[in-house]
Amino acid sequence: MANPSKARGTAWESAIRDFTNAFLGLYKDDWRDLPASQRFLNMLDWRNVKRQAQEGAKDVGDLHAWPFILEAKDVKSPAVPTWLRQAEAEAVNAGFPYGVVIHKTRGKGPGMARVHITDETFLRLAADVPGIPWPSANKRSLYWTWTLADFAQVLTAVRGTSTPVSQ
Template sequence: MSNPAKARGTRWESAGVAYLNGVLGYTHPTDWRLVKRQVQEGAKDVGDAHAWPFVLEFKDVKSPSVPTWLRQAEVEAVNAGFDYGVVVHKVRGKGPALAKVHISAETFSRLADDVPEVLAYLPASLNHRGAYWTWTLAEFAQVLAAVRAARPPVND
């Protein structure tokens, strides 16, 4: 890969996905719970990874732009047919467990309405403008497991 930023982003996506699958014990390739990196197909971006019902948008940059990223993640969730878009922002010098997972206040409110059990995992911090909440990736793994337990996908 000749673009260093793209290579760094790909490594971060792979590390984040591997962390979630490892901590949650998802290993079988046909397991619906497996968190999977996505390949861009077509004109509409569907996010960097899918962790049903979440689209994950991974970011490995020094200067955060969380509100912009959240708008991007939410559009990508709609494009993918998923309910929620979140951003996974790498924290420099830390492992994947300590990455920051941002969710907009609006999306969190919808999530709490859809799956009230998620209120037990109220995010650790609300940003100063009240626009988004933040978990660590380790905390988000617990949220993901709880949401999936409360609301498994419907098989056609």
């Protein structure tokens, strides 16, 4: 890739996909030795977290992890409120109920990345799925934060109570 920022973003999206799928047990045991297209236990499983192609004006997010749109950010200076508005608009475009942002934590693995969700979206999620782990609050803004490892547990809990409409 000629654009280093795009290459870094693609690598970060792939790291999120791989961490989350491995955490959820959706990858084969020897997945690290396989090309991305051959890592899944079942390529057609609706639970797979997958990178999405760019959709032009109606972007549908970087990754789909039903029922979440994941917007991946690998930048030094955070702009979380702006990113959250973007993630929520992309969730609407994709027909998903929730949009979140995953911001890379410098010098840490993907499990320590920060997953941000708006106060409004978290309250809807908590009403839809009682008993999910509460994230930590950001006192200056109206958003909440989990690590990606904690969010993967939330994803497991949410999926235990719902399935996509097509299922």
